[in-house]
Amino acid sequence: MKTYSEFLEYVKENIVDFMPPEYSEAVVDIVKMTKDNNMVLDGLTIRKDETSPSPVVYLEQYYGRIENSKGQDSILKEIASDYMRGMEYYAHLIGFDPSDWEDVRGKVGYYILNAGLNDERLKDKVYKTVGEFAKAYMIFMDLNGSGFNFTLITQDLLQEWDISMEELDEAAEMNMSVRFPPVLNSIEEDMKRKQSGRPAANYLRQGKKLKQDIMYVLTNRGRLHGASVLFYPGLIEKVRKILGKDFYIIPYSTEEIMISPKQSDVRGFVLEEILRENNALKMPNYILSNHIYEYDEESGYMKMISSCMA
Numbered sequence: 001m002k003t004y005s006e007f008l009e010y011v012k013e014n015i016v017d018f019m020p021p022e023y024s025e026a027v028v029d030i031v032k033m034t035k036d037n038n039m040v041l042d043g044l045t046i047r048k049d050e051t052s053p054s055p056v057v058y059l060e061q062y063y064g065r066i067e068n069s070k071g072q073d074s075i076l077k078e079i080a081s082d083y084m085r086g087m088e089y090y091a092h093l094i095g096f097d098p099s100d101w102e103d104v105r106g107k108v109g110y111y112i113l114n115a116g117l118n119d120e121r122l123k124d125k126v127y128k129t130v131g132e133f134a135k136a137y138m139i140f141m142d143l144n145g146s147g148f149n150f151t152l153i154t155q156d157l158l159q160e161w162d163i164s165m166e167e168l169d170e171a172a173e174m175n176m177s178v179r180f181p182p183v184l185n186s187i188e189e190d191m192k193r194k195q196s197g198r199p200a201a202n203y204l205r206q207g208k209k210l211k212q213d214i215m216y217v218l219t220n221r222g223r224l225h226g227a228s229v230l231f232y233p234g235l236i237e238k239v240r241k242i243l244g245k246d247f248y249i250i251p252y253s254t255e256e257i258m259i260s261p262k263q264s265d266v267r268g269f270v271l272e273e274i275l276r277e278n279n280a281l282k283m284p285n286y287i288l289s290n291h292i293y294e295y296d297e298e299s300g301y302m303k304m305i306s307s308c309m310a
Contacts, residue, residue, distance in 0.1 A: 007072075008042060011030070012028050017082035019239070020084070025048075027047045028046050036121060036189060036254060037113070037285045037286075038116060038120045041060060042059045043057065043058055044079065054057070055083065055087060073264045076198075078190040086097050089149065098139060100278075101161040105186035107183060108139055108153070109139075109140050109172050109173045111136060111138060111228040112133045112135055112136070112227050112230060113224030113290055114132060114134070114290070122157050125154055126155055126158050126165070127155065132291065133230075133288075137172055138153060138170075139151045139153060165248070173233060180220040180221060182204055183218070184204045185201065185217050187214065187215045189215040204238065204239075210244070217257075218257040219255060226254075226255045226256045227253065229257065230249070236249075246262045247260060248268050253287070254286050254287075272290070272291065275290060
């Protein structure tokens, strides 16, 4: 079996053989891409010429499947197929001008990252730091019902738009609540949703006070950078009203937040130990925090429990 470096070279030299004929003279590159939590991935680009647009296909996932495939050529066929699917998504970007603020206004949003883990990722990007978190602003594109494409907004692009951070933030807040509405479910309901593929009940819509002291999952519809709901205006206060009691906030991953109503037999530092153990098993780019927060109605804001642990 080839080493990973040999696999990358093999892909670069042979992928064109598995592409449509119009790619026979394509320019093939493998570039290092910095993703969430400074995770560096190898991205494949295939351009018909030096200036043509290209989606990026990340190659690590394919190398890990070589042993269970029918061979390297089978993997290359899969890469080529995924790449052409990516080109279909790119067709939806034709006619979209990212430099035109009026064209972009309805497509800006944000998601949250761990600021300390993303110093490289956030270089030259537009973001606000809130405690240990970074509220990173992005442009999102609906790919005709096949998902979303996200691009972080750069400082240069913000200057080109000639708008203030306040105007950007206002547009992003409005878009997030409409395009990615928040969802609150019990862990049990959430698991059923994952297994069946059907939407689960959303306790936020029902508005009823919940009586069970169980763990809840707070995310957004589609679980697209779902932890961003933590910054939705008024949402944490609404969760408090539905639960009828104060609660712990567990930044379980970049995709979801866990909510644990305060109980006499569950302490915050115990939840923090569990969170750290789970983080050790996660893909690094999904880690959001190693700390637990609490929200109490009297103070009206969330705070890290590490500063008040006995």
